[in-house]
Amino acid sequence: MGYVCCTRRGAALEPGIAHNKAGTADLAQSAPDLHDRFGRRISYLRVSLTEHCNLRCQYCSPEDGTPLFARKDHLAPDELDRLLGVFHALGVRHMRFTGGEPLLYPWLVDRVARARDLGVEKLSVSTNGYLLDRLAQPLAQAGLRRINMSLDSLSAERFSRITRGGDLRRVLRGLFLARDCIPHIKLNVVLLKDENLDEVPELVGFALREGFDIQFIETMPLGIAGSVSRAQSYASVAEAEERIRRSHALEARPRAADDGPARRFGVAGYAGEIGFISPISQNFCAGCNRVRLTSTGRLVYCLGQEDGVDLLGPLRGGFTDEALADFIRHKVWHEKPERHTFNDEPGRAAPVYMMRLGG
Numbered sequence: 001m002g003y004v005c006c007t008r009r010g011a012a013l014e015p016g017i018a019h020n021k022a023g024t025a026d027l028a029q030s031a032p033d034l035h036d037r038f039g040r041r042i043s044y045l046r047v048s049l050t051e052h053c054n055l056r057c058q059y060c061s062p063e064d065g066t067p068l069f070a071r072k073d074h075l076a077p078d079e080l081d082r083l084l085g086v087f088h089a090l091g092v093r094h095m096r097f098t099g100g101e102p103l104l105y106p107w108l109v110d111r112v113a114r115a116r117d118l119g120v121e122k123l124s125v126s127t128n129g130y131l132l133d134r135l136a137q138p139l140a141q142a143g144l145r146r147i148n149m150s151l152d153s154l155s156a157e158r159f160s161r162i163t164r165g166g167d168l169r170r171v172l173r174g175l176f177l178a179r180d181c182i183p184h185i186k187l188n189v190v191l192l193k194d195e196n197l198d199e200v201p202e203l204v205g206f207a208l209r210e211g212f213d214i215q216f217i218e219t220m221p222l223g224i225a226g227s228v229s230r231a232q233s234y235a236s237v238a239e240a241e242e243r244i245r246r247s248h249a250l251e252a253r254p255r256a257a258d259d260g261p262a263r264r265f266g267v268a269g270y271a272g273e274i275g276f277i278s279p280i281s282q283n284f285c286a287g288c289n290r291v292r293l294t295s296t297g298r299l300v301y302c303l304g305q306e307d308g309v310d311l312l313g314p315l316r317g318g319f320t321d322e323a324l325a326d327f328i329r330h331k332v333w334h335e336k337p338e339r340h341t342f343n344d345e346p347g348r349a350a351p352v353y354m355m356r357l358g359g
């Protein structure tokens with residue numbers, strides 16, 4: 001490989017692979033964790049398993065979906081397993097399977113088992129819930145303890161409009177079946193001024209009563225879907241928070257070192273948490289601890305970024321696990337940007353779709 005990594009570690013030095021006594025790279029034991037040059041440790045990998053989705057949410061996807069990649073261009077399950085192992089050896093302790101709709105990926109249950117066997121500490125799946133009636137149980141048996149489920153409205157009519165045809169009853173059936181076997185369920189609500197901002201208190205009441213966490217997310221300007229949606233119906237999390245505070249006293253929850261970008265609150269008497277994610281109104285990049293892997297093996301350093309780096313080529317080109325780890329460490333160190341640029345040019349949408357990146 002054409003990359004030289006130094007072996008000293010320091011604030012401005014790129015970490016290199018440590019070597020064992022025999023002088024060979026001992027990946028699992030001694031590879032330094034993944035860092036970027038802004039002092040952030042990268043401990044969270046979001047894996048988009050497929051760009052297929054059975055819904056077409058307004059803010060996520062164009063009406064006709066996005067062009068699908070050829071099968072040969074996707075990571076095969078064993079290739080993905082190798083990459084999961086490499087990322088785990090690089091110190092990644094939180095993995096999320098997303099999409100598209102990850103429950104449409106035929107080998108999801110086995111990938112969950114693979115991540116469990118690796119010892120991933122926090123493993124979660126993001127889903128629209130459509131197939132949870134069939135898959136919640138097998139996923140729980142494979143070791144899944146956490147899901148995030150998109151639920152933007154409790155009105156069947158609004159839900160259908162936002163998702164372009166989704167059936168609320170079916171999603172709720174999946175949600176309640178999942179509650180019987182998966183202990184941590186978080187509802188994701190993308191805020192839409194004209195569709196669900198007025199429903200925020202009702203969504204919070206539902207989550208707290210039923211024992212779910214809930215988080216509100218500002219619409220990000222990704223793809224045509226993102227820009228159209230943002231221009232027409234962007235609402236800040238502050239507006240949602242203000243509505244919740246009219247009926248609930250929010251108690252701030254302490255942040256853990258490896259927490260994501262959400263600000264979290266509890267409500268006395270309830271177990272569930274309320275979170276706010278504000279990519280637009282309050283930049284959250286200083287605490288970014290994540291990178292993304294697409295279904296075609298592209299490593300994306302930042303949401304809204306157009307490029308990233310291909311890992312499929314090196315993987316199929318004969319790189320060993322150690323060489324892959326070295327390559328990934330080098331690329332993340334040099335190329336993960338300090339922050340996203342959503343706010344730099346208002347009205348401009350990044351030319352990527354969330355349904356490919358995985359949110």
Ligand code: SAM
Nearest residue numbers: 059060100101127128150188219220354358359
């Ligand atoms: N199909 C799954 C689902 O519905 O959750 C997983 C994929 S979806 C891309 C993952 C998350 O991204 C969802 O919570 C969704 O609401 C969020 N999302 C999609 N487009 C977004 C956008 N433009 N802005 C903010 N969040 C978005």
